[in-house]
Amino acid sequence: MKKRGEIMAAQLSWKGFAIAAAIFWGVYLGAAALFGALNIKIMWFSPQLFSLLMSIYPGLAPTFTGVLAGLLWGAVCGAVCGGILAALYNWATNKWD
Secondary structure, eight states: OOOTTOOOOOOOOHHHHHHHHHHHHHHHHHHHHHHHHHTOOOTTOOHHHHHHHHHHSTTOOSSHHHHHHHHHHHHHHHHHHHHHHHHHHHHHHHHOO
């Protein structure tokens, strides 16, 4: 039990963090597939990175359906990983607080 006046660690909303991570990773994978389809050269995008992402996420390709697959896989993967990360953060801050 905390004494009066002690500072408590902030808690993350796991649902909010999962939604934010899903949006971020979905847009990232969708943009990577779109840049691959349009053959755009940009700072963070490289063909080697895109080939690695294509080997991890089935359906991701430099096509219109690949962009949709990237959005879908990114949203699912981002939501799961974001929720787990927020839950681990909340557990760690409660354990060592």
